[in-house]
Amino acid sequence: xxxxxxxxxxxxxxxxxxxxxxxxxxxxxxxxxxxxxxxxxxxxxxxxxxxxxxxxxxxxxxxxxxxxxxxxxxxxxxxxxxxxxxxxxxxxxxxxxxxxxxxxxxxxxxxxxxxxxxxxxxxxxxxxxxxxxxxxxxxxxxxxxxxxxxxxx
Numbered sequence: 001x002x003x004x005x006x007x008x009x010x011x012x013x014x015x016x017x018x019x020x021x022x023x024x025x026x027x028x029x030x031x032x033x034x035x036x037x038x039x040x041x042x043x044x045x046x047x048x049x050x051x052x053x054x055x056x057x058x059x060x061x062x063x064x065x066x067x068x069x070x071x072x073x074x075x076x077x078x079x080x081x082x083x084x085x086x087x088x089x090x091x092x093x094x095x096x097x098x099x100x101x102x103x104x105x106x107x108x109x110x111x112x113x114x115x116x117x118x119x120x121x122x123x124x125x126x127x128x129x130x131x132x133x134x135x136x137x138x139x140x141x142x143x144x145x146x147x148x149x150x151x152x153x
Contacts, residue, residue, distance in 0.1 A: 008091075015084060
């Protein structure tokens with residue numbers, strides 16, 4: 001087995017590890033979202049039947065907290081996707097029988113500390129599936145709270 005074959009095997013194994021990490025981060029993010037939706041729905045239903053409209057505001061606060069938690073997983077997932085893309089370039093070079101395949105500067109599961117810019121990128125229009133449910137879970141309980149307060153006056 002020559003050196004090129006060993007490098008190709010390392011790249012393939014690394015790519016597989018990155019794909020597993022990406023999948024795991026995605027599954028964790030959806031579990032966070034599911035818990036948020038279930039908890040919010042239960043609190044809204046309970047609050048609707050109780051005489052404590054302040055609980056609606058707790059739902060809005062929970063939406064923000066869960067969104068921040070999910071955003072952390074999404075930002076990490078984005079970093080692993082970028083690392084996976086760099087490995088795919090290497091694998092493409094191997095497939096094309098390039099003499100000098102491109103290798104990423106580093107291969108590993110370490111990630112950078114997510115930046116504020118990466119957080120802001122999660123709120124672009126193309127990521128609407130991420131932020132729109134949380135926006136609804138933030139605004140609707142506030143409107144219900146306001147309606148409940150007006151109704152009691």
